[in-house]
Amino acid sequence: MLLAIDCGNTNTVFSIWDGTTFLCTLRTSTHHARTADAYFTWYTTLIKHYGIEADITDVIISSTVPRVVFNLRVFADRFFNCRPLVVGKPECLLPHAPRVDTGTIVGPDRLVNTAGAYDRHGGNLIVVDFGTATTFDVVDHDGAYVGGVIAPGVNLSLEALHMAAAALPHVDISKPQNVVGTNTVACMQSGIFWGYIGLVREICTRIQAERDRDMRIVATGGLAPLFQQSEELFDDFEDDLTMHGLTVIHKYNKDNE
Numbered sequence: 001m002l003l004a005i006d007c008g009n010t011n012t013v014f015s016i017w018d019g020t021t022f023l024c025t026l027r028t029s030t031h032h033a034r035t036a037d038a039y040f041t042w043y044t045t046l047i048k049h050y051g052i053e054a055d056i057t058d059v060i061i062s063s064t065v066p067r068v069v070f071n072l073r074v075f076a077d078r079f080f081n082c083r084p085l086v087v088g089k090p091e092c093l094l095p096h097a098p099r100v101d102t103g104t105i106v107g108p109d110r111l112v113n114t115a116g117a118y119d120r121h122g123g124n125l126i127v128v129d130f131g132t133a134t135t136f137d138v139v140d141h142d143g144a145y146v147g148g149v150i151a152p153g154v155n156l157s158l159e160a161l162h163m164a165a166a167a168l169p170h171v172d173i174s175k176p177q178n179v180v181g182t183n184t185v186a187c188m189q190s191g192i193f194w195g196y197i198g199l200v201r202e203i204c205t206r207i208q209a210e211r212d213r214d215m216r217i218v219a220t221g222g223l224a225p226l227f228q229q230s231e232e233l234f235d236d237f238e239d240d241l242t243m244h245g246l247t248v249i250h251k252y253n254k255d256n257e
């Protein structure tokens, strides 16, 4: 069985793939100082709680935080006796090499989303991932990542307002009733919510115009449904896109060993 690990700047997600389905998905905050032993304690507690019997033989890691990889490697080696595949490292093959400026290190999450989305939908895609940052990944006709857009994430934007302005509180995102807010919280939610609707729509329209073609827009990340409910910005929403991409890259490496 495969243990797929996706470390974002905010959250780290573990999923167990039995070759057909994901048996479970476990989530913790990303913290570079967490030790291999701490990962194992957390992991075993939860799979016991869910009554899952998993015989992990392989581990694949995608991490936007380079410092966490060391402890995750130790975790894989010590508890599963395996050498993990780490997306972005030279020994981890990709189904399609990215075409970007020389010397650019593309976020591994973006390479994984590209592989997952191409496997499900074919080429000419825009993948929108609502994480710490909101990323737009452009997938060419042949499945290669060819660039994209990085925008501040929804929660990051709200947090930035709170951090920088003494009178602005911490608020959670939600869809405001009106554009014109009649209290501070409603004003902030309106700025972020409607501003984000505009950001997503404008960026996708401009990518399609720049590339002179229609492209399927695939969204992932917990906040995508909030925006989709309001405006139908995306053709598809796939919560498990990054995890699916990890299984695709793992299989590709197995098949090409």
Ligand SMILES: Nc1ncnc2c1ncn2[C@@H]1O[C@H](COP(=O)(O)OP(=O)(O)O)[C@@H](O)[C@H]1O
Residues within 6 Å of the ligand: 007, 008, 009, 010, 011, 012, 030, 130, 131, 132, 133, 153, 155, 156, 221, 222, 223
């Ligand atoms: N369903 C949700 N509702 C509200 N906030 C969410 C939801 N899912 C994720 N978030 C928040 O969105 C931000 C990005 O989360 P996540 O997608 O895990 O980011 P990353 O992959 O960069 O670690 C975090 O601040 C997280 O708390």
Ligand SMILES: CC(C)(COP(=O)(O)O)[C@@H](O)C(=O)NCCC(=O)O
Residues within 6 Å of the ligand: 007, 008, 009, 010, 064, 105, 106, 107, 108, 109, 110, 130, 131, 132, 133, 134, 135, 150
């Ligand atoms: C843009 C990102 C910060 C997004 O990370 P996330 O929101 O998933 O934590 C990450 O993909 C990254 O660090 N990228 C490196 C630069 C690039 O992709 O061009």
Ligand SMILES: [K+]
Residues within 6 Å of the ligand: 008, 109, 129, 130, 131, 132
């Ligand atoms: K992400």
